[in-house]
Amino acid sequence: MKLAILSKEPNNYSTKRLVEAAKTRGHQVKVLNTLKFALDLEEEQPDLHYRQKLLSHYDAVLPRVGASITYFGTAVVRQFQQMGVYSPNNADGILNSRDKLKSFQILSKHKIGIPATVYVKDKKDVLPALERVGGVPVVIKLLEGTQGIGVLLAHTVESATSIIELLQSQKQNILIQKFVSESKGKDIRAIVVGDQVVAAMRRVAQGQEFRSNVHRGGRTEMVELSDEYKEVALRAARLLGLGIAGVDMLEGKDGPQIMEVNSSPGLEGIEGCTKIDIAGAFIDYIAARVDFPEIDLKEKLTVSKGYGISEIQIPENSEYVGKTIDESGLREKDINALTLHREGKVFPNPKGQREIEAGDRILCFGKIDSMRDLIPEKTRRRRKPRTIELSQEDIDIALER
Ligand SMILES: Nc1ncnc2c1ncn2[C@@H]1O[C@H](COP(=O)(O)OP(=O)(O)O)[C@@H](O)[C@H]1O
Ligand SMILES: [Mg+2]
Incomplete structure (x- = not known):
């Protein structure tokens, strides 16, 4: 294949390793400076x-x-x-x-661990936000920081509020995040x-550093x-839509907590640490997929008038429960x-003989009018009840009543 690597830095370790890995596999490869297009x-x-x-023509771009x-870029x-x-x-x-923020918004819809995070604008929302993420010490983050710059740990409510005020006065967007101390x-x-x-x-x-970034002196x-x-x-x-990614996770007491996902993970630290040919893995993956360029599904499937995509949720009392897809x-x-989702599992291209169960979600492509009849009336999504920790004072007041 003929591959273009988009990078401003042809001489850094990662770029050089990617070029080398492509060449040893017999591919044509060029590093193109992203800013020169x-x-x-x-x-x-x-x-x-x-x-x-x-x-000129390229088969793939990294x-x-x-x-x-x-x-x-x-x-x-x-x-x-x-x-x-x-x-x-x-x-x-x-x-x-x-x-x-955007990555947490996408992930938070799913059963995937993330540290409790709040995004606020109004000053009045800061204190309640600090409480909702579990109080101090608390992590304050710029929305688009890298290398640990723009990630702070505040140990008191006073320092947290003044840091937040200062950053917001400088028109910075910040996240307030639970400190995963464990x-x-x-x-x-x-x-x-x-x-x-x-x-x-x-x-x-x-x-004393709490940030483990290699740029902050973190060891691997x-x-x-x-x-x-x-x-x-x-x-x-997958949820963020990346084929290649560096996923950072904190080791929380209840399992992994996603902290961030990088779309251009650096190779030097991790290849040095693991001795694995990661650059080679990137190139092999691209070469295997080069014939499948991105298709905008929505655009392709909705061009026919009156047709569209919809997800049909099968309620308990549905007439479809117990029937096969054919029936x-x-x-x-x-x-x-197109796909059938059942308790976290996905069945792509479900067969005609597959039986439909209550709770299934079936992703369908078809006539909008026919699909409309299948969608049960919108029921308000019930929110998960939150456990509220009561103080002794709250309990005393409740008992007195
Ligand atoms: N909520 C948190 N709890 C504990 N440590 C954190 C938390 N968020 C970030 N850190 C530490 O700070 C580092 C940098 O944070 P991160 O969100 O990855 O920002 P950056 O994009 O600048 O790398 C992480 O690698 C981790 O060691
Ligand atoms: Mg990071």
């Missing part, structure tokens, strides 16, 4: 110029877009996608992971490539990940079952 938008002809020349050029990646060039990480995936300056970095965790290490902060050590940690890393990458008559109604 011009994006041409014309009717039916999205195109790219590189250093003032029309770009974006290594740094945080300082997210907007332009993701625009370049999106342009490659529009031109039908395969990329293991698409522009949306990169944007999802780059913004810590992780004690350690975290896990897992490298996800497609459906596999190809390498993992533990990073350990040194001295080998770690054998349990299936639970692997599964969480894979799911996080359900969905096909006759011009509805195709």
Whole structure:
């Protein structure tokens, strides 16, 4: 294949290793400086110029877009996608992971551990937010920090509120996050490539430092990940839409807590620590998928008038419970079952003989009018009751009543 690596830094360790891995596998490879592209938008002809020349054909692109050029870099990646060039990480995936709030918003809908996090604007919301994440010490984070810069630990309510006020007065967006103290300056970095965790290490902060970033002096050590940690890393990458990712997890007392997901994980620390050919794994993954460029499913499936995608939830009293997909008559109604979700499991392309159970969620493509009849009236989502810790004072007051 002919591969373009998008990077501003052709000489850094990761870029050099990726070039080397591609070459030893017999691929053609070029490092292209992300900032030297011009994006041409014309009717039916999205195109790219590189250093003032029309770009030649590439089979795949591997974006290594740094945080300082997210907007332009993701625009370049999106342009490659529009031109039908395969990329293991698409522009949306990169944007999802780059913004810590956005990634938590996406993950928080799922059963996947994340430290309790609150995003506030109004001053009046700060104190209640501190309480809701478990009080001090508390972590305060800039939305788009990297290398540990922009991550602070506040030990008192007073320092937390003044830090937050100061940052907000500087127009910084910040997150207030529970301090996962049991992780004690350690975290896990897992490298996800497609459906596999190809390498993992533990990073350990040194001295008084609570941040384990290598740039903050964190040391690395080998770690054998349990299936639970692997599964969480894979799911996080998938949910954010990344084929290649570095997933950072804190070792919480109830299991892994996702802290952030990187779309361009550095290779130096982890290859040095694990001696695994991670660059090679990236290249093999891309080469195996190069014939499957990104397709905008929504765009493709909704072009036919009157057709669309919908998820149908099967309630207990549904007439479909106990019937097979063939017997359900969905096909006759011009509805195709694409996937069936059942208790965290997914059955892609469910067979006609598969029986439908209460609680199933069936992702369908079909005639909108027919699907509308199948969707039960919206029931208000019941919120999980929160356990509220009562103080002795609360109990006394309640008993007096
Ligand atoms: N909620 C938290 N609890 C405990 N430690 C944390 C928490 N959030 C971050 N850290 C520590 O700070 C480091 C940097 O935080 P992170 O969110 O990854 O920011 P960055 O993008 O700057 O690396 C982490 O690697 C971890 O060691
Ligand atoms: Mg980090």
